[in-house]
Amino acid sequence: FWDYLTEKLKKSLTSVSYTTWVGSAKPLYIKGNDIHITVPTELHKDYWERHYAEDIAIYSYEFNGIELNPIIETEDEHAKGEMPKKEAPKETETTQKNEGHVFHNSHLNPKYTFDSFITGSGNQMAHAAALAVAEEPGVIYNPLFIYGGVGLGKTHLMQAIGHQMIKIDPGAKVKYVTSETFANDFINSIQTRTQDDFRQEYRNVDLLLIDDIQFFAEKEGTQEEFFHTFNELHDNGKQIVMTSDRLPNEIPKLQERLVSRFKWGLSVDITAPDLETRIAILRNKAEAEKLEIPNDTLSYIAEQVDTNVRELEGALIRVQAYSTLENADITKSVAADALKLFKLSKEKKGLSIANIQNKVAKYYHVSINDLKGKKRVKTIVVPRQIAMYLSRELTEKSLPQIGMEFGGKDHTTVMHSCDKIAELVIKDDEIKMAVNELKDELRN
Ligand code: ADP
Ligand code: MG
Numbered sequence: 303f304w305d306y307l308t309e310k311l312k313k314s315l316t317s318v319s320y321t322t323w324v325g326s327a328k329p330l331y332i333k334g335n336d337i338h339i340t341v342p343t344e345l346h347k348d349y350w351e352r353h354y355a356e357d358i359a360i361y362s363y364e365f366n367g368i369e370l371n372p373i374i375e376t377e378d379e380h381a382k383g384e385m386p387k388k389e390a391p392k393e394t395e396t397t398q399k400n401e402g403h404v405f406h407n408s409h410l411n412p413k414y415t416f417d418s419f420i421t422g423s424g425n426q427m428a429h430a431a432a433l434a435v436a437e438e439p440g441v442i443y444n445p446l447f448i449y450g451g452v453g454l455g456k457t458h459l460m461q462a463i464g465h466q467m468i469k470i471d472p473g474a475k476v477k478y479v480t481s482e483t484f485a486n487d488f489i490n491s492i493q494t495r496t497q498d499d500f501r502q503e504y505r506n507v508d509l510l511l512i513d514d515i516q517f518f519a520e521k522e523g524t525q526e527e528f529f530h531t532f533n534e535l536h537d538n539g540k541q542i543v544m545t546s547d548r549l550p551n552e553i554p555k556l557q558e559r560l561v562s563r564f565k566w567g568l569s570v571d572i573t574a575p576d577l578e579t580r581i582a583i584l585r586n587k588a589e590a591e592k593l594e595i596p597n598d599t600l601s602y603i604a605e606q607v608d609t610n611v612r613e614l615e616g617a618l619i620r621v622q623a624y625s626t627l628e629n630a631d632i633t634k635s636v637a638a639d640a641l642k643l644f645k646l647s648k649e650k651k652g653l654s655i656a657n658i659q660n661k662v663a664k665y666y667h668v669s670i671n672d673l674k675g676k677k678r679v680k681t682i683v684v685p686r687q688i689a690m691y692l693s694r695e696l697t698e699k700s701l702p703q704i705g706m707e708f709g710g711k712d713h714t715t716v717m718h719s720c721d722k723i724a725e726l727v728i729k730d731d732e733i734k735m736a737v738n739e740l741k742d743e744l745r746n
Contacts, residue, residue, distance in 0.1 A: 303337075303370070304329040307361050311354070318416045318466070322433050323349055330380070337362070337370045340380045345430040345570075347374045352442075409478045414461035420586055422579025425455055428570040432459045432543075436466035439474075439509055439541035443568035445532075446543045447550065450572035452701060453612030456545040459572070460511050463543055467509055477504065478511040482712070485517070485524040505534045508541065515544045519555045532563055542567075547700075580604035580614055587618055599634045606641050616724060617641060623728045640728075653744055655693045655707040661744055662689040665736065674709035688737060690716050691723035696744060 311324050326346060330338040337358065341347050355372050362370035416436075421429045428448050435446050446463075448456050464476040479487070484504070491500035504510065510531070518525055535542055550556060550564040575583065581604045588595045607617045624640035625632045663670050666685040673686050686708070693704045694716070701713035708716070726733040 303332075303362060303365050306365050307358065310361050311357065316469075318433065319437065322416075322421075322430060323353070332370065335368065335371050336373045338373045338375070340375050340377050342377055343427045343430055344376055345427055345434065347376055349430065349434055350374045410461050410464050410476070411457075412465075414458040415465045416462045418586065418590070419455065419458055419462055420575075420579060420583045422575050422582065424573040424575045424579065425459070428455075428459060428572045431568055431570045432463050433466065435541060435543065436463045437470065439467055440539040444536060444539075444541055445564060445567040446541075447564050447567065447569040448543070448545045448572065449547065449549055449569065451547060451574070451610060453610030454572045454574065455611055456572060457513055460513060460543055460545050464509060464511055467541075471508075474509065475507040476509045476511070477507045478513070480513045481515045481517045481524075484512060484528065485521050488524050488527050501531075504531050507535070510535055510540065510542050512542070512544045514546065516546045516548060516553050518560075519553055525557050525560060529557070529560060529563075532560070536563075536566075574608065574610060575614075577601075577604055577608075580608070580611075583611060583614060584618060587615060591622070593618075593622060593632065595632045596634075599632055599637050602634050603637055603641070606637075616721070620724065620728060623725070627728065653696050655697060655699060655704060658692045658696065658744060659689050659707075661740055662692065665740060674707075676709070684733070687719035687723050688733070688740070690719040691737070692740060692744065694720045696741070 308324055312320050315324070323346065327339050327341045327350065330340060332338070339350070341350055350372065351374055358372045359369045362368055416429075416433060419425075419429065428450075431443055431446055432448070435443055448459060450456055461478060464478055467474045468476060487500055487503075491497045512528075518528065532542060544564065546553060549569060550561045553561075581600055584595075584600045584604055588600065603617055603621060604614070607614045621632060621637045621640040625636050628636065630636050659670050659673050662668075662685050663673055666681075668682055668685050672682045673689050675682075677683075690704055690708060693699060693707070694701070697704075699707075701716045705711040705713050705716045723733065723737070727737055728734070
């Protein structure tokens, strides 16, 4: 019967939906009229109960004249031998259709889709929630709040919701912004007296994606405006998705009324990927880039970098660049050489950013103020980027924290500086020497 059922479901679902919901479920046994099934997370269970209970009854009747009733357990529940609680399925409303005029769904990175997102233990729940929201926006988990550390795929997953929703309904209006853009747009609209346009733009969407909401902290006026945006969208059954590096109640200076609203829906976290997932991510990435990398080398790289996916991708780029320069195929030993620098940097010592700024300033004969300032001349930009890079590599400070210590720069500026130097270290001997010398000095 299971094969019969899955064949039927396959025909009516997109491939992502099929793999996520059906492919991850395992039939256990049939006892009486009950079919026992396990699924990976609570979310999958919720989804099965709401969507497939009826299909199971219909198709089992079709199959052999018996109406089966599904008993869904998560794998954990099953392992613990708990009996699942049976909950009444929630009523689902049909989503409203919009007027269908063309809306520019810009600002979505075409690479950030569900197809290119690899699932594993650290993100399975967040992934399932995101897909459920894309399929039924505004109905179940509203708002959806995705939180977790840097580089773990929050932005990717959030944008995948946007892509998927447009795929399902090409007329859907999707808006993606970072919380900083929201704040800036709002402030501009006050200055230029175009608040009506601002509201039109943000309140007339089917899906609003606000990335890195922790940067709303301290911005009173923006929070006030967002409160109203949120209410209007939520009241109209429009979907809101937010990401943050922490839970709503852990965001300093976030108004209580926002915190409580953010908890109306569902909060899911993303944690660092395990080794298997890291290998799968690398394999996928290598295929996309048409790189020939043997399996043992992929595993090696995945073992070396266990922090987050962004660093994992960075490691692959380092290895790729190194092999191009050396004119060698990517093998384990080439990867080892390429990652040597990177690995050394992981023995983070009790260094402060001030220590690093001091050393770099002396080394390049520039002032600390210049390192923290905004001058764009190359003689200062390069030392500044090196100092940021070393701060990232040699301390435990986060990107925003580093930005703060460099005169209040944005975390994306710090990120780009670090990427830039990581690239130059491979390509430019002078920079490589400077970075190595500075590292040696700082380690002592
Ligand atoms: P965050 O927003 O949490 O800081 P991002 O969404 O920017 O992280 O992800 C960092 C990089 O890692 C992106 O290039 C993204 O495509 C990639 N990435 C993260 N998680 C995954 C995953 N599960 N599968 C494939 N790529 C991933
Ligand atoms: Mg992000």
